[in-house]
Amino acid sequence: MANLTVNLCGVTLKNPVIPASGTFGFGREFDEIYDISVLGGVSTKGLTLEPRAGNPVPRIAERQGVILNAVGLQNPGVDEFLKNDLAWLKSKTRVVANVAGKTLEDYEGICAKLDGLVDFVELNISCPNVKSGGMAFGIRPESILEVTKAAKRNLKKTPLMVKLSPNVESIATNARAAQEGGADCISLINTLTGMAIDIERRRPIIANNTGGVSGAGVKPIAVRMVYEAAQAVEIPIVGMGGITCAEDAIEFMMAGATAVQVGTANFTDTLACPKIIEGLNDWCDRHGVKNVSELKGTLKLNGR
Numbered sequence: 065m066a067n068l069t070v071n072l073c074g075v076t077l078k079n080p081v082i083p084a085s086g087t088f089g090f091g092r093e094f095d096e097i098y099d100i101s102v103l104g105g106v107s108t109k110g111l112t113l114e115p116r117a118g119n120p121v122p123r124i125a126e127r128q129g130v131i132l133n134a135v136g137l138q139n140p141g142v143d144e145f146l147k148n149d150l151a152w153l154k155s156k157t158r159v160v161a162n163v164a165g166k167t168l169e170d171y172e173g174i175c176a177k178l179d180g181l182v183d184f185v186e187l188n189i190s191c192p193n194v195k196s197g198g199m200a201f202g203i204r205p206e207s208i209l210e211v212t213k214a215a216k217r218n219l220k221k222t223p224l225m226v227k228l229s230p231n232v233e234s235i236a237t238n239a240r241a242a243q244e245g246g247a248d249c250i251s252l253i254n255t256l257t258g259m260a261i262d263i264e265r266r267r268p269i270i271a272n273n274t275g276g277v278s279g280a281g282v283k284p285i286a287v288r289m290v291y292e293a294a295q296a297v298e299i300p301i302v303g304m305g306g307i308t309c310a311e312d313a314i315e316f317m318m319a320g321a322t323a324v325q326v327g328t329a330n331f332t333d334t335l336a337c338p339k340i341i342e343g344l345n346d347w348c349d350r351h352g353v354k355n356v357s358e359l360k361g362t363l364k365l366n367g368r
Contacts (some may be wrong), residue, residue, distance in 0.1 A: 066221055066348030067355045069343065070104070072300055072322055073223035073248045075183050076160055077104035080356060081313065081341050084304050084327035085110055085162035085186065085227075086135065090149040095156065097334050101333040102341060105158030108145065110188055112164055112173050115141035125269040129281030131328055132258050134272035137164055137191070142174050150181060160225065164188040168214045180221035187215050187247075190229045190254045190276075200228035202254070205241035212245025223248035225302065228293070230256050235289045236296035243297045251302035251325065252293060253286045279328040280306045287319050294320025294361060308336065310343025317359040 068079035083094075085107040091100050096279045100106065118138030125132040127129050139145075142163070153159050161182040165171045171187065178185055189202035189211055201211045208226070216224050226242040228235060230253040255276025268274070286305025294301055303321030307313050308329045316324050329336035348356055 066285075066345050066353055067357075068344060068348075069355075070323055070357050072302070073184070073225075074127075077157065077222065077323060078102075078339050079104040079344065080317065080323035081337050081344070082107055082158075082160060082302070082319075082323060082325045083330055083337055085160075085188070086133070086224065087327040087330045091153055091156065092149075094330070098338055099156075102338055103114035104158045104323060105160050105183065106153060106156075107160040107162050108149075108153070109139050109163045110137045110164045111139055111142045111145055111174065112137060112247060113142055113170055113177075115139065115144065117158070120271040122269060122271055123275075125275065127260055130258075130277050130279035131278050132260050132270060132275035133255070134270050134275035136272070137188075142177050146177065146181065158183040160184040160186050161342045162186040162188055162227070164191045166191060168211060171211055171215050172218050175215045175218040175224075179219050179315065182222055184223050184225045184249075185210065185215065185219060186225040186227050186251060188227050188254070190227070190231075200229060200231075200237070202227075203232055205237050208238050208241040209245045212242050212247050216246035225249045227254050227362055228252040229254045230285065230289055230305075232273050236292045239293040243299050247299060249300040249302060249322075250293065250297065251304065253282070253289050253305045256282060256285070257289045278305070280308050282306045283312060283315075287315050289362065290316055290321055291319040307340070308332075310340050310347050313340055313344060314347060314359060317356070318361070318363045320361045320363070322357070322360055 119136030128285040226247040258277035283306025290303040303316030304325035
């Protein structure tokens, strides 16, 4: 049996597989299907300072190889999470608290509440900044630097993971901005922006008109961006985007990721994550890999 443990910012994960935010709730429903303590960790549903009802329905549209979602960060608020879910989830696995806000003060406040209580805080910076006319924090490197610094000032005990948007000019530049701002690691990619049209109604299917695109169809883009980010920064990377099997996870690790997050696959197969963990072990055994961490950054480009 291969050693699947990985070290992420000084935190030991029993394996590199983490369900992605927004696809796993707070883990309770999936724990009724399998014991989620087998996971390397869980990235929680996106949390905000105050409860959020989310966007109007319909919020989800399926297309070949992908889904579009515009759920709008529906969540009970960080205080309810701390009261009702954190202790239970911590008893199961590592906790990656995914957080979002509309202002720098939102990010500062929620990070202060979570510091020392969770294993990681994952900054969702794809949210519109209400003080900049709605442009997401994660678009420009200057705003990434600013919001990362603000979050880091309020995290004295908990590592900061910054989740990068793919809807940018240069993922490498933005990765460097997160590192400069004090991020302990980065995760990528968040969803791409897309649209699906009901051609009978001649209207977008999603009430919000556009949504975040995820699923197997985005994987080549995500792998490329993880590779580019890995060449640009020295901090660890958590890769995600279209992972459906162990072989997909291995691609991300070879491109430079220390760990991976699995999102949309949880919708189509509730056992996706444990299957990927088992598949990682099988692949490592077949290829004589004793420690899964040995795969990190082993990609060899053609012509070099």
